[in-house]
Amino acid sequence: MTDLQRAADRIARVAAAPLDLVTLWQEATDVLSGAVPFYWTPCWYTLDPASLLMTSHFHDGMPEFPQEWLQAEYLSDDVHKLVDVTRSGAGISTLHEVTGGDPSGSPRWRANMEMGGDQELILGLRTRTGEVWGALGLYREPGEPMFDRAEKEFLTAVAPRLAEGARRALLVGEATDPEGPGSPGLVILDGRFETHSTTPGVDDLLADLPDGDVGAGRLPTAVLAVAARALRGDGTTAMARVLSRSGRWLVLHGAPMDAAGERRVAVIIEPAHPARILPLLMAAYGLTERERDVTALVLQGSSTAQIARELVVSPHTVQQHLKSIFDKAGVRSRRDLVAAVFFTHYEPRFRDNEGRVARSRPVRGGPAG
Template sequence: MGGNAKERARDKIAALTRHGLDLVTLWQESSEALADAVPYYQAPCWYTLDPASLLVTSHFNKGMPQLPPEWLAEEYYGDDVNKLADIARSGPGVSTLHEATGGDPTTSPRWHQNMELGGDQELIACLRTKSGEVWGALGLYREPGQPMFDDEDRDFLRAVTPVLAEGARRSLLLGEATDPEGADGPGLVVVTSRWEIESATPGVERWLSELPDGDWAAGRLPSSVLAVAGRALRTATYPDEPGEVAVSRVLSRSGRWVVLHGTSLVSSTSRRVAVIVEPAHPGRIAPLLMAAYGLTDREQEVTRHVLQGDSTTDIAEHLFVSAHTVQQHLKSVFDKTGVRSRRDLVGKIFFAHYEPRVRDNEHRAGAGQPLRGGPLVHDPLGEHVAPPGRR
C-alpha cells in the first residue's frame, strides 16, 4: 500500500478523533480509514481496556454484535499467545499471531477459532497514549492466501494507535458526561473559542459551584476551567493533528479533589472545547476489590499488578518489597478470593466484574447509547450498580 494512502488514512483518523464522536461511530469511521492503509478481512475488532487492569470492557465488530463466550474463556483461562494484555504490556504494542507462534499459527487455539470465521492471519495492536495508558486494542485479520502483515503495516499502526487511544479516551469521557451512571457522575460544559458557554449537561453547575472563583449564576466560569479549556483549545488550532486531553486536578471549596478534562471539538465552522468535571476517584478496580473481597490496600496493589501480567519480581520492584512478601500477599489474596492460581484470579475478576460490562456495552452499542469504560459492579444482593468512579 502506497505511502500516500497511509498518510491520508492517518490524517483522516486524526481528524475523526477531534469531532466529539461517540465511540461506536469513531470505531466505524476509523475502520473505513484503516481499510485504505492496512487492508483487512471483513471487519476490525475494536476493544476498550481498563487501563488499571488491562481487562476488556467492550468489544465492537460490525459483523459480530456479541463476542463469543469461548473467545473470552480462551483469552483469560487458556494457554495461548497474542493475548491482549500481553501485547498491551509489550514494548512494540503490535504483534501478529504468525510472529507469536514462530511462524506456525496452527499451534494456537485462537488461530483455529479465527479460521472457523475465515481469518488466517491476526494482528493485534494496543491503543496506548503517549503517556503510556492503554485504553483499548485493535484486531485485524486476513483470509488465507493474502499477503502477510508486514513492517510497513506495523509501523503505520504504531504511528496511529496513540491517536486512536486518545480518541477512545475522549469518547468514553464524553459519553459518561452526557449519560452518567449514578448520582455522582461527571458533568460537561461546552465552551466556544470566545470563552462563552455554549451548552452544559444537567447538574454540571453542582460541580462548577464547588470550584474556586466561579459564578455559574452570572455565567462566569472558574479560572481552572478556563485554563483547561485554553490548553485544549490550542490543540484545535491544528486540525490535522490529534488533540490531547488536557487534565487538571483542583481542590474544591468543600475540600475534596475534582478532576477537569478538556478536549477540543473541531468542526468545519467552529472551534469548541468540552470540559468534563468529576470527583477525583481512585482507580475503579481498587474500590471494587475492596468491596467484593475485602482486600487490603497492599493486596489490591498486588492484585492489580497480577491482572496486568506482572511477575513476582516485577511486583516486588514496583512495590519496593521482597519477592517473599509478594508471595505472602498473593497467598492472602488467593484465600480471600477463593482461587488457587494467578490465572484463576484473573479469570474470576474478569468474569465477575468485566464480562458483565462487555455484555452491557454490547447492548448499549445496539441501542445507540454511550459505551462505558470501567467494570460493572455488583451490590451485595447481586445486582449491577454504577461503578465507583473513574481513573
C-alpha cells in the same frame, strides 16, 4: 505527503473530536480500511487501565462476543492475548510473529481460521503517559501479504491518538447519560468562549472550580484555558488537573468540535477518583491494601519478580501474599484469579455494553457494580 501520513492526520482529527465510542470506532475503521487492508471487520476493545481487563467490544456485524472466546482469553494457556500485547514494550504484534511463523498449534489461530481469517494483528491503544484504554484486532485471509513494517509503524503512531479518543468517548458517554453522583459533566463553548450548551450536573462541577461565577456568566479560568488549547489544535494536550473549592481534584479535557463551520469546543469535567476495581477487590475478597496491590498487578500480567520490584518487597513476600489472596478468592492459580475477577466484575459490564450498543446508548468503562 504519503497515503499513510494522510491517514494518520485523519485519525488524529477523528480521535480529537468529542464523539461517542461507537462513532469513533466506525470513523476510525473507515480510515483504516484505506490504510491497512484487513479481512471483514476490525475488532475494537476498551480495557480498564487499572486491570487491563476487557470492558466492551465493537465488531461491526457481531453484536454478541462468543462466550467461548472470552473463556479462551481468560481461561486458556494460549498465546497472543490482549493483556500480553498491551503491556509489551512494542504494544503491537502478530500471531505469526509470536509463534515463530507457525501458528497452527494455537487454538486462537484455529478459531480465526474458522471465521475465515488467518493472520491476526493486535495493537494496544496506549496513551503517551502509558495508560491502556483499549486494543484493536486486525485480520487477513489466507494467502494475503503479511502485515508489513510500514503498516505496523503507522498503527503504532496512531495508537496514542486512538487511546485518548477512547478515553474521551467514554467520558462523553458518561456526561450525556450520567449514572449518578460522581459522573462527569460536559460544557460546549462557542468561538467566543461563551456557553452554548451543558449536560445535567455540570453546573455543580463548574461552581466547584476556583474563580468562576456561573450565576454571573463567568466561567472558571481552568475551563477557558483548556478550551483555548483545544481550539488552537497545535498538538498541545488540552487537559488540566485542578484542586476544587471543596478540596477534591477535578480533571478537565478539551476537544474541538466541527459544527457546520462554527468554532466550538467541548470541555469535559470529571472528578478524579481511584480505579473502581480496587475497592471492589477489597470488598469482594476481604483483601488487605497490600494484597489489593498485588492482585492489581497480577491482573495486569506482572510476574512475581515484576511485582516484587514494583512494590519493593522480596519475591518470597509476593508469594506469601499470593497464597493468602488465592485462599480468600477460592482459587488455585493466577489464571484462575484473573478469570474470577473478569467473570465476576467485568463480564456483566461487557454484556451490558453489548445491549447499550444495540440501543444506541453510551458505552461504559470500568467494572460493574
